[in-house]
Amino acid sequence: MxxxxxxxxxxxxxxxxxxxxxxxxxxxxxxxxxxxxxxxxxxxxxxxxxxxxxxxxxxxxxxxxxxxxxxxxxxxxxxxxxxxxxxxxxxxxxxxxxxxxxxxxxxxxxxxxxxxxxxxxxxxxxxxxxxxxxxxxxxxxxxxxxxxxxxxxxxxxxxxxxxxxxxxxxxxxxxxxxxxxxxxxxxxxxxxxxxxxxxxxxxxxxxxREKPLECPLKALETVTNAAFGQRRKMLRASLKSLRPDAEARIEAAGIKPTARAEEIDVAGFIALAHAFS
Incomplete structure (x- = not known):
C-alpha cells in the first residue's frame, strides 16, 4: 500500500x-x-x-x-x-x-x-x-x-x-x-x-463541451423521461402523453414516429426537445 x-x-x-x-x-x-x-x-x-x-x-x-x-x-x-x-x-x-x-x-x-x-x-x-x-x-x-x-x-x-x-x-x-x-x-x-x-x-x-447543441433543457428532460420511461414502445406512443399531436411533432423533428427511444441519438433527442418545447 x-x-x-x-x-x-x-x-x-x-x-x-x-x-x-x-x-x-x-x-x-x-x-x-x-x-x-x-x-x-x-x-x-x-x-x-x-x-x-x-x-x-x-x-x-x-x-x-x-x-x-x-x-x-x-x-x-x-x-x-x-x-x-x-x-x-x-x-x-x-x-x-x-x-x-x-x-x-x-x-x-x-x-x-x-x-x-x-x-x-x-x-x-x-x-x-x-x-x-x-x-x-x-x-x-x-x-x-x-x-x-x-x-x-x-x-x-x-x-x-x-x-x-x-x-x-x-x-x-x-x-x-x-x-x-x-x-x-x-x-x-x-x-x-x-x-x-x-x-x-x-x-x-x-x-x-464548450458549445453543445442549443437545446431547451427542461424540454429535453421531459422528452427523454417520457421516451425512456416506456422504452419498449414506439415514440408515437411513449410521447403521446406530452402532446395530443405528438406524432406530427415527432415527424417535424425528422424522426420516424415508429422509432423507439434507444434508436435515437443525442442530436435526435435535441430535435425532439425543440419540437415539443
Whole structure:
C-alpha cells in the first residue's frame, strides 16, 4: 500500500473513530491509498484549482487529492462521525482541507467554492446519479466546474457513456453526452472496498463541451423521461402523453414516429426537445 503521508493507515482511522460503513448512507470505504492516489492523479493538475469532494468518509481520497498537490479541497460530509477524522487530515495539511458538514444534495457548490474547481468524488451509491444530474443541468454553460472525476457502480458508469442502440443507453447518457465528453477510466473490484459491495465500480470522467447543441433543457428532460420511461414502445406512443399531436411533432423533428427511444441519438433527442418545447 502506498505511503503518501505520515497519517495513520485508514483501517486504524476507522477503528479509532468507530467508522463502520453504513448502508443507509450508501457508504463503501476505499482504503487502498494506491487506488485513491490513482483517482486523484486522473483528475489532472490540481495545484491551481479547488477540488470539491462529496462523501469523503474517513478521508482516503481526500488524502490522495492533497498529496497530489490540490490547492484546496472542500469536502462535504453528511456523516457526523467522520468529521473528527477529517479534521485530523485538515490539521496535517495546514488547513488546505475545509470540511463542511451537510447534505451535498442541498448545497450549491457555487456558494462554497471559488473557481476554478474540479469535482472529484467516490460518490455514495444512493445519491450519485442525482448529484451528477444536478451538476449537468445547471442553466449556465460552460459550467462552473472544469471536470468531473467520479466513482459510480459500473452499471451507472456504462449508462453515462452509452451509445445509442446499446442496452445501457438511456436518459442519463443523453443528458451527459449532450453537454460533455464522457469516458470510463478504469474499474475497481469489490474487494477494494470495506465492506465489499456486490458490484464492480468504475471511475468516470466528464469534460464539458464548450458549445453543445442549443437545446431547451427542461424540454429535453421531459422528452427523454417520457421516451425512456416506456422504452419498449414506439415514440408515437411513449410521447403521446406530452402532446395530443405528438406524432406530427415527432415527424417535424425528422424522426420516424415508429422509432423507439434507444434508436435515437443525442442530436435526435435535441430535435425532439425543440419540437415539443
Amino acid at each position: 502506498a505511503q503518501i503521508d505520515n497519517l495513520p493507515p485508514l483501517r486504524d482511522v476507522i477503528r479509532e473513530h468507530g467508522l463502520d460503513a453504513r448502508k443507509a448512507l450508501g457508504q463503501n470505504f476505499l482504503l487502498d491509498l494506491n487506488l485513491t492516489s490513482r483517482i486523484a492523479r486522473s483528475a489532472g493538475k490540481l495545484e491551481d484549482v479547488t477540488v470539491l469532494e462529496v462523501g469523503p468518509g474517513p478521508g482516503g481520497l481526500t488524502r490522495g487529492l492533497l498529496a497530489a498537490g490540490a490547492k484546496k479541497v472542500i469536502a462535504v460530509e453528511k456523516d457526523t462521525r467522520c468529521i473528527p477524522a477529517l479534521q485530523e487530515i485538515s490539521d496535517y495539511y495546514d488547513g488546505r482541507l475545509e470540511v463542511i458538514e451537510g447534505d451535498a444534495l442541498k448545497i450549491d457548490p457555487r456558494e462554497i467554492t471559488e473557481g476554478p474547481i474540479k469535482i472529484v468524488a467516490n460518490l455514495p451509491y444512493n445519491v450519485g446519479t442525482q448529484l451528477l444530474l444536478n451538476w449537468l443541468t445547471v442553466d449556465e454553460w460552460p459550467p462552473y466546474w472544469e471536470s468531473l472525476t467520479l466513482m459510480f457502480q459500473k452499471e451507472v458508469g456504462q449508462r453515462i457513456v452509452a451509445d445509442p442502440s446499446s442496452k445501457a443507453y438511456g436518459r442519463l447518457g443523453v443528458l451527459a453526452n449532450w453537454r460533455c465528453y464522457t469516458d470510463i477510466l478504469f474499474d475497481l473490484s469489490p474487494q477494494a472496498f470495506t465492506p465489499p459491495p456486490k458490484v464492480t465500480s468504475a471511475v468516470v470522467q466528464l469534460h464539458p
